[in-house]
Every structure is written in structure tokens, then in C-alpha cells.
Amino acid sequence: MNRVSDVLVVGAGPIGLETAAVLSAEGHDVQVVDAGPLGATISRTFPPHTRFFTSPERLALFGLAIAPLAQEKLTGEEYLAYLRQYVATHELKVDTFTEVVAGTVGPVRLVGLTASGLHRTYEARTLVLATGGTDRPRRLGVPGEDLPHVRSHLGDPHRYAGRRVLIVGGRNSAVESALRCYRVGAQVHLCHRRAAVHERVKFWLRPEVQSLLDEGAIVGHLPREVVEITREHVVLSGGERLEVDDIVLQIGYEQDGELFDMFGVPRAGGRGAPVIDPVTMRVSDDVYVVGTATAGTQDRFEIFIENSHDHPQRVAAALAGRPAPSPRRARPIPEV
Numbered sequence: 001m002n003r004v005s006d007v008l009v010v011g012a013g014p015i016g017l018e019t020a021a022v023l024s025a026e027g028h029d030v031q032v033v034d035a036g037p038l039g040a041t042i043s044r045t046f047p048p049h050t051r052f053f054t055s056p057e058r059l060a061l062f063g064l065a066i067a068p069l070a071q072e073k074l075t076g077e078e079y080l081a082y083l084r085q086y087v088a089t090h091e092l093k094v095d096t097f098t099e100v101v102a103g104t105v106g107p108v109r110l111v112g113l114t115a116s117g118l119h120r121t122y123e124a125r126t127l128v129l130a131t132g133g134t135d136r137p138r139r140l141g142v143p144g145e146d147l148p149h150v151r152s153h154l155g156d157p158h159r160y161a162g163r164r165v166l167i168v169g170g171r172n173s174a175v176e177s178a179l180r181c182y183r184v185g186a187q188v189h190l191c192h193r194r195a196a197v198h199e200r201v202k203f204w205l206r207p208e209v210q211s212l213l214d215e216g217a218i219v220g221h222l223p224r225e226v227v228e229i230t231r232e233h234v235v236l237s238g239g240e241r242l243e244v245d246d247i248v249l250q251i252g253y254e255q256d257g258e259l260f261d262m263f264g265v266p267r268a269g270g271r272g273a274p275v276i277d278p279v280t281m282r283v284s285d286d287v288y289v290v291g292t293a294t295a296g297t298q299d300r301f302e303i304f305i306e307n308s309h310d311h312p313q314r315v316a317a318a319l320a321g322r323p324a325p326s327p328r329r330a331r332p333i334p335e336v
Contacts, residue, residue, distance in 0.1 A: 003095070005031040007319075008108055008124035010259065012038050012094050015291030015308045016130030017083060018061040021090040022312035025063070026320065031122060032092060033112055035099040039083045041134050045253065046076035047154045047176040053202060058306035064089055095120070103127075105263050105286045127263060128288045128315060129274075133298055134253035140168070144229030150247045160186040160246060166234055168226055169250035170197045175209045177250050178218055189242060191221040255297045263287055271296030280318040281311050288315050 007023050009016050012034035020030045037043055051073045052059060056066040059079060064086050068074060074082070087094055095112065098120065103110030108127040112120045137152035139145060154173075157180040167178045170192030182188045190197075190213065197209060212218040221236055226247075228235040234242045257272050259265075265283050266275040273296030274289045281288045290311035295303040310327060317324045 003031050003120060003122045005029045005093075005122070005124045007031070007126045007128060008033065008110070008122050009128045009130055010034070010100060010110075011130030011132060011291070011293070012036075012096060013041055013130060013132055013291065014039065014059070014061060014079075014083065014305045015311060016128070017086055017090075017092060017094075018309065019128055019130060019290055019312040019315060020092050020094075021086070022062050022316050023319070024090060024092065026316050028319070030093065031124065032094040033098050033100065033122060034094070034096050037096050038087065038094070039080050041132050042076045042080055044153060045134055045173065047173060047180050048077075048157060049180075050076050050172075050176050051202075052076075052079065054304070054306050061086055062309070062312065100259060100262070103259075103262050105284070108286055125286070126288070126319065127286055128290060129259060129263070129265070129293055130289075130291045131255075131259055131293045133255040133292045133295055133303075135256035136254055137249065138252045138254055140226055140249065140251065142226055142228055144231075145249075147229055147231060149231075149245065150229060150249065152249050154180065154248055154250075157181055157184045157186075160184060162186065163245040164243065165189065165246045165248060166191060166242060166244045167248050167250060168192075169252075170194055170201075170222070171250070171252070172198075172201055172205070174250035175201050175205050177248055179205065179209060179212075181248075182212065182218055187219075189219045189221060189244065191224050191226060191236060193223055193225045195223045197222075252299075253297075255293070257296075260289075265289065267296065269296065271298065279314065279324045281314045282318055288318070290315060 006028040007030045009020050009032045012032050020032050023030050056068050060066045097115040098112040100110050101113045108124045110122050154177045160181045161184045164187045165181045166189045167174050168191050178188050178190050213220040224236040260274050268275050276283050276289050281290050291308045292303045314324045
């Protein structure tokens with residue numbers, strides 16, 4: 001089964017979908033493909049009911065405003081609903097749960113493997129990679145990390161009710177996970193390599209988790225690091241041993257550069273960021289990269305949804321042969 005289009009966008013996250021909508025509005029026939037669902041990074045990495053740092057208007061995509069009923073920051077679930085609405089409103093062609101397993105450029109041709117095992121061929125003149133930067137969880141690199149009670153995604157907090165849970169990490173996801181587990185009745189331990197949770201934890205969460213740590217309601221192991229995991233216990237630096245039922249690693253994510261390598265996109269620097277023309281987002285005549293994928297693996301996030309909205313417009317200008325739009329005046333992001 002073949003899919004033939006003018007432009008093929010790999011990645012059905014916010015900027016991939018926005019790119020498809022912008023290019024469709026300019027008359028291009030656009031196909032989107034993703035190895036997971038719409039907004040996979042949000043659905044996979046956000047603990048339930050997590051709210052964005054960012055205000056709704058900064059998350060809104062081309063051609064569709066966000067009008068939250070409560071006029072508050074959106075949860076991940078609310079933004080996923082917005083993405084579904086966005087696809088329907090712009091009548092975008094999106095194939096989800098289709099993993100790119102082979103591909104070439106000049107012209108663009110790739111093979112996708114669907115969830116049912118079907119191989120599907122895609123052909124296009126232009127390829128846009130909007131694959132994000134959180135493809136796989138970081139690893140601790142300690143013995144026992146692959147045991148079955150060790151997870152990198154929190155999932156439904158209800159599963160931890162009445163259980164002893166160790167959350168590893170000190171940033172937003174770790175704090176969110178610790179609070180979610182505490183509220184369903186888990187006995188929560190929080191291990192972080194620094195003496196306190198990170199100063200950039202959301203301002204409405206940091207005092208709450210700090211209070212619970214001070215009370216001992218959440219047991220803090222700071223600064224400590226996990227040095228070994230067994231079926232019976234976890235060994236922390238300094239020799240402390242904890243008996244826990246579940247371990248949830250919330251230590252961040254890395255970008256997988258396999259698709260960049262597949263399509264000949266050069267990468268540079270410690271982040272492995274793709275080498276692109278920042279004016280046009282172009283790698284070559286056939287290939288562009290947009291969104292958070294342009295930053296490689298980010299330790300301190302600098303490229304977000306909200307400061308990538310001009311990427312689709314830059315690709316559109318390049319394809320039309322007109323000058324790239326002037327950068328929009330950056331709006332300050334006070335939360336970060």
C-alpha cells in the first residue's frame with residue numbers, strides 16, 4: 001500500500017502537526033506519520049494531570065486558538081484533546097503507530113511498519129523531520145536496572161496504592177510522580193543526587209513537595225544516588241538499603257538520532273543536534289528539521305513548543321522560494 005504526497009512529515013507532535021497545517025494551507029499535499037499516537041511525548045512522559053508551565057495561548061498552533069474553560073494552564077490530557085481537534089479541524093492526513101523502518105532521500109521514499117505488521121511505502125518530494133528529543137528514557141547504568149519492578153513511566157498512580165515506591169529524580173516529572181503516588185496512599189521515597197529538588201520545579205509544586213519532605217510524609221534521600229537494584233532492595237550511595245516494591249526512574253530522556261542517520265542528516269556537538277540552516281530549517285534540498293528535534297538531547301530545555309512556532313513558516317517560505325519570515329519578537333517565559 002503506497003502513500004504519495006508532496007511533503008512527508010515524520011512526527012505527529014504539536015510542531016509536526018502545525019507544519020502539516022501550514023503547508024496544507026499553502027496548497028501542498030501533506031502526509032504525517034508517527035511511530036506512536038498523536039502527541040506521543042506528552043502521552044508517554046507526562047504523569048497524569050500534569051499542567052504545562054506554559055500559558056495556553058503559547059501552546060496554540062496555526063489556525064486554531066485554545067480557549068480553556070477555567071482560564072488556567074492546560075493539563076497534558078487537555079492538550080492531547082486539542083491536538084485531536086486540530087487534526088480534525090485542518091483535515092490532516094495522519095498515520096499513527098507506523099514506525100519508519102527504512103528510507104532514502106532524493107526523492108523521498110520510506111517504509112513504515114504499522115502496528116498490525118503491515119509494510120506501507122511513502123513517497124514525497126520533501127521530508128520534514130519533527131521527531132522531538134525525548135525518544136528514550138535515560139538510564140542509571142547500575143546493576144538491576146532492567147528488573148521488572150523498575151519503570152521509566154509512572155502510568156496510572158492507582159497501581160501504587162499501598163505500595164512502597166522509590167522515585168528517582170529531582171525535576172518536574174519526579175516531583176509530579178512523587179505527589180501523585182503520595183496522594184493515592186503509597187509510601188513514597190524520593191532519591192535525588194542533589195541536596196534539594198531542582199530550583200526550576202514548577203512554582204506551585206516545589207513548596208508542596210518540600211513541605212512533605214520536611215514532614216517526612218515523603219521520605220527524602222538527598223543527596224543520594226542509586227548504585228544497585230536487586231529484587232529485595234535498592235542500594236544507595238553511602239550504603240543505605242531500602243526495601244521497596246516499585247522503582248520509578250524520572251531522570252529525563254534522550255533523543256534517538258537513528259532517523260537522522262537514515263536520511264543523512266549530520267549531527268554535531270554533545271547533544272547530537274542536527275546541523276541545519278536556522279533560517280530555512282533546511283538540511284538539504286529534500287530534508288528539513290523542525291521543533292524540539294532541532295536541539296538534540298536537551299539537559300536544560302531551551303527549545304520548546306512555544307518558541308518553535310516559526311519553524312513551519314520557515315519551511316513554507318523555503319519551499320515557496322520566498323524570504324524567510326522575520327523572527328517573531330520572543331515573548332518572555334517567566335516560569336523558566
